[in-house]
Amino acid sequence: xxxxxxxxxxxxxxxxxxxxxxxxxxxxxxxxxxxxxxxxxxxxxxxxxxxxxxxxxxxxxxxxxxxxxxxxxxxxxxxxxxxxxxxxxxxxxxxxxxxxxxxxxxxxxxxxxxxxxxxxxxxxxxxxxxxxxxxxxxxxxxxxxxxxxxxxxxxxxxxxxxxxxxxxxxxxxxxxxxxxx
Amino acid sequence: xxxxxxxxxxxxxxxxxxxxxxxxxxxxxxxxxxxxxxxxxxxxxxxxxxxxxxxxxxxxxxxxxxxxxxxxxxxxxxxxxxxxxxxxxxxxxxxxxxxxxxxxxxxxxxxxxxxxxxxxxxxxxxxxxxxxxxxxxxxxxxxxxxxxxxxxxxxxxxxxxxxxxxxxxxxxxxxxxxxxx
Amino acid sequence: xxxxxxxxxxxxxxxxxxxxxxxxxxxxxxxxxxxxxxxxxxxxxxxxxxxxxxxxxxxxxxxxxxxxxxxxxxxxxxxxxxxxxxxxxxxxxxxxxxxxxxxxxxxxxxxxxxxxxxxxxxxxxxxxxxxxxxxxxxxxxxxxxxxxxxxxxxxxxxxxxxxxxxxxxxxxxxxxxxxxx
Amino acid sequence: xxxxxxxxxxxxxxxxxxxxxxxxxxxxxxxxxxxxxxxxxxxxxxxxxxxxxxxxxxxxxxxxxxxxxxxxxxxxxxxxxxxxxxxxxxxxxxxxxxxxxxxxxxxxxxxxxxxxxxxxxxxxxxxxxxxxxxxxxxxxxxxxxxxxxxxxxxxxxxxxxxxxxxxxxxxxxxxxxxxxx
Numbered sequence: 001x002x003x004x005x006x007x008x009x010x011x012x013x014x015x016x017x018x019x020x021x022x023x024x025x026x027x028x029x030x031x032x033x034x035x036x037x038x039x040x041x042x043x044x045x046x047x048x049x050x051x052x053x054x055x056x057x058x059x060x061x062x063x064x065x066x067x068x069x070x071x072x073x074x075x076x077x078x079x080x081x082x083x084x085x086x087x088x089x090x091x092x093x094x095x096x097x098x099x100x101x102x103x104x105x106x107x108x109x110x111x112x113x114x115x116x117x118x119x120x121x122x123x124x125x126x127x128x129x130x131x132x133x134x135x136x137x138x139x140x141x142x143x144x145x146x147x148x149x150x151x152x153x154x155x156x157x158x159x160x161x162x163x164x165x166x167x168x169x170x171x172x173x174x175x176x177x178x179x180x181x
Numbered sequence: 182x183x184x185x186x187x188x189x190x191x192x193x194x195x196x197x198x199x200x201x202x203x204x205x206x207x208x209x210x211x212x213x214x215x216x217x218x219x220x221x222x223x224x225x226x227x228x229x230x231x232x233x234x235x236x237x238x239x240x241x242x243x244x245x246x247x248x249x250x251x252x253x254x255x256x257x258x259x260x261x262x263x264x265x266x267x268x269x270x271x272x273x274x275x276x277x278x279x280x281x282x283x284x285x286x287x288x289x290x291x292x293x294x295x296x297x298x299x300x301x302x303x304x305x306x307x308x309x310x311x312x313x314x315x316x317x318x319x320x321x322x323x324x325x326x327x328x329x330x331x332x333x334x335x336x337x338x339x340x341x342x343x344x345x346x347x348x349x350x351x352x353x354x355x356x357x358x359x360x361x362x
Numbered sequence: 363x364x365x366x367x368x369x370x371x372x373x374x375x376x377x378x379x380x381x382x383x384x385x386x387x388x389x390x391x392x393x394x395x396x397x398x399x400x401x402x403x404x405x406x407x408x409x410x411x412x413x414x415x416x417x418x419x420x421x422x423x424x425x426x427x428x429x430x431x432x433x434x435x436x437x438x439x440x441x442x443x444x445x446x447x448x449x450x451x452x453x454x455x456x457x458x459x460x461x462x463x464x465x466x467x468x469x470x471x472x473x474x475x476x477x478x479x480x481x482x483x484x485x486x487x488x489x490x491x492x493x494x495x496x497x498x499x500x501x502x503x504x505x506x507x508x509x510x511x512x513x514x515x516x517x518x519x520x521x522x523x524x525x526x527x528x529x530x531x532x533x534x535x536x537x538x539x540x541x542x543x
Numbered sequence: 544x545x546x547x548x549x550x551x552x553x554x555x556x557x558x559x560x561x562x563x564x565x566x567x568x569x570x571x572x573x574x575x576x577x578x579x580x581x582x583x584x585x586x587x588x589x590x591x592x593x594x595x596x597x598x599x600x601x602x603x604x605x606x607x608x609x610x611x612x613x614x615x616x617x618x619x620x621x622x623x624x625x626x627x628x629x630x631x632x633x634x635x636x637x638x639x640x641x642x643x644x645x646x647x648x649x650x651x652x653x654x655x656x657x658x659x660x661x662x663x664x665x666x667x668x669x670x671x672x673x674x675x676x677x678x679x680x681x682x683x684x685x686x687x688x689x690x691x692x693x694x695x696x697x698x699x700x701x702x703x704x705x706x707x708x709x710x711x712x713x714x715x716x717x718x719x720x721x722x723x724x
Contacts, residue, residue, distance in 0.1 A: 048321075139319075143320065143323060143327075151332035256440070257446070265433075265438070417681070500682075509687035509690035513695075514694070
């Protein structure tokens with residue numbers, strides 16, 4: 001179980017002030033890593049992030065879009081371009097622009113060792129990275145995983161049980177198999 | 182919070198012996214009430230039931246199709262018709278044929294006061310009816326609700342907390358708002 | 363180029379009197395061969411037939427559903443079953459019940475040598491079979507093919523040109539490549 | 544019936560040399576007016592243009608994307624941005640960048656009096672504007688319309704008939720009702 005690296009960003013949009021994972025402790029955090037010109041991000045990654053934001057209370061689940069530009073930097077890397085994109089696609093949740101590193105892959109994307117976009121990250125109430133899924137993610141299983149993370153923390157608050165969550169493994173970090181196949 | 186009425190059936194398919202809610206205590210039970218000639222059942226109700234069966238472990242979640250014939254009894258009420266339907270649509274989870282009542286609406290459907298098909302029912306590990314949703318149900322929210330029911334029981338086993346689940350209200354029985362909007 | 367075999371039917375639904383291909387000469391005829399318990403027929407074959415009926419004038423294109431029962435005869439073969447199906451799925455165009463042959467495959471289906479359902483047949487204004495497509499058919503290409511058949515007849519009426527349509531080949535009968543890839 | 548205004552462009556992509564409607568006389572021309580940050584263009588306008596290109600022979604139907612930037616000029620108006628977009632979305636047919644006018648709406652868009660994007664334009668073999676459809680267009684009807692335009696010219700070549708195509712009317716220019724509803 002690893003602590004999720006802090007977000008390293010150059011700008012934030014759709015929020016009055018920058019967010020940090022540290023400040024979000026106590027909530028489950030869903031991060032959608034995307035690029036504005038990535039077809040899979042537009043067709044399913046970002047719509048799924050919006051559904052998460054629509055389904056769960058913002059008091060419990062924070063949804064963040066992380067704009068990880070690793071190609072076409074001159075086009076996608078411009079703040080004005082991203083703003084126009086968010087306006088046209090009516091995306092209202094907070095968006096972080098991943099900080100350029102001087103190499104292709106920006107800083108947060110490198111810290112999380114992302115394969116590409118879209119990638120969905122889930123971070124538990126204690127700030128630990130619990131899921132890293134590249135590509136398409138099933139809604140039914142995702143709803144269950146998020147609720148599992150929400151309840152797990154409650155378990156630990158209410159009782160003395162200390163669930164041992166599964167470690168991050170090659171290919172991703174998995175939630176404990178609480179009834180999930 | 183009401184105890185879910187026991188299933189009243191005339192036949193079972195896809196199972197060696199009849200199932201009862203009593204025997205399923207300890208599991209969450211998802212019941213998809215359907216009719217074989219109901220377009221909404223074919224296009225989204227039954228596919229969603231299959232996704233539930235594919236996503237959760239059968240040790241935790243039992244998925245049952247309940248064939249509630251309330252129209253075209255002479256066609257849909259025949260066991261051979263339902264068997265052909267299940268074969269063509271490759272439906273493998275257990276199917277109960279709701280017991281005819283002599284009136285249009287069969288017995289279990291009447292006991293649950295269903296408005297029509299498809300209707301999704303969720304029953305918690307203690308056998309209580311927790312959700313009754315007619316029509317289309319969102320996958321993300323449903324995944325969360327099922328996991329909420331799975332974990333809730335664990336909460337009560339592990340700790341001393343006694344969550345007060347919301348009562349059944351007009352229009353349906355809702356899961357507690359564990360972070361759900 | 364073969365003349366399309368006449369329909370051999372046991373009953374007609376959604377029409378006051380039986381239709382014959384002979385009487386429909388002068389129109390393009392689109393025949394959707396289906397079975398009520400065939401998933402592909404329900405999900406795309408019959409909806410496409412409805413779209414044909416909604417798009418073209420009935421003075422130019424006749425749409426017919428041909429119920430070709432080749433399995434589950436005891437269930438699908440009953441007129442009451444088909445009537446209930448048509449009612450629930452709101453199918454309003456004329457439906458022919460293919461005449462039983464005493465073998466699995468009914469008479470018209472055998473005459474057309476259909477592989478299965480759904481199969482879309484197109485018959486030109488002169489009564490010749492011009493397309494026989496099993497499975498999924500692309501809407502854009504289909505719209506073009508139907509219009510090609512509509513216009514082709516007009517060509518032959520208006521001018522002296524005698525287009526040589528392609529012969530029926532193994533695997534299907536194809537429309538001439540009037541600009542189609 | 545109006546002659547389609549010539550394209551006024553600042554750049555062409557995906558083609559070795561600029562195209563003109565004059566040079567395309569003899570072919571049917573399908574023009575998809577789009578903007579790279581327009582959600583409807585990405586979800587259905589451009590995919591439909593690709594399907595046209597995949598369905599009809601390039602000898603008969605020329606497909607052109609017309610990038611009509613009327614908002615977010617600083618972002619969408621840059622050639623590099625459009626190139627990145629075309630690369631990511633794997634769009635291979637020729638793309639014209641509509642010439643800026645100094646006002647919001649670029650020159651070709653103004654000449655065609657387009658309401659917005661996506662808009663599909665169809666131009667017949669004689670260079671006349673025959674369809675101008677804003678928003679979503681049905682595939683089956685579109686296939687028929689394109690084939691109607693293809694065959695119409697052939698009619699006029701082969702015979703002496705001089706079809707009187709319908710005039711352009713308020714709201715759009717419609718193909719003659721050759722069997723279309």
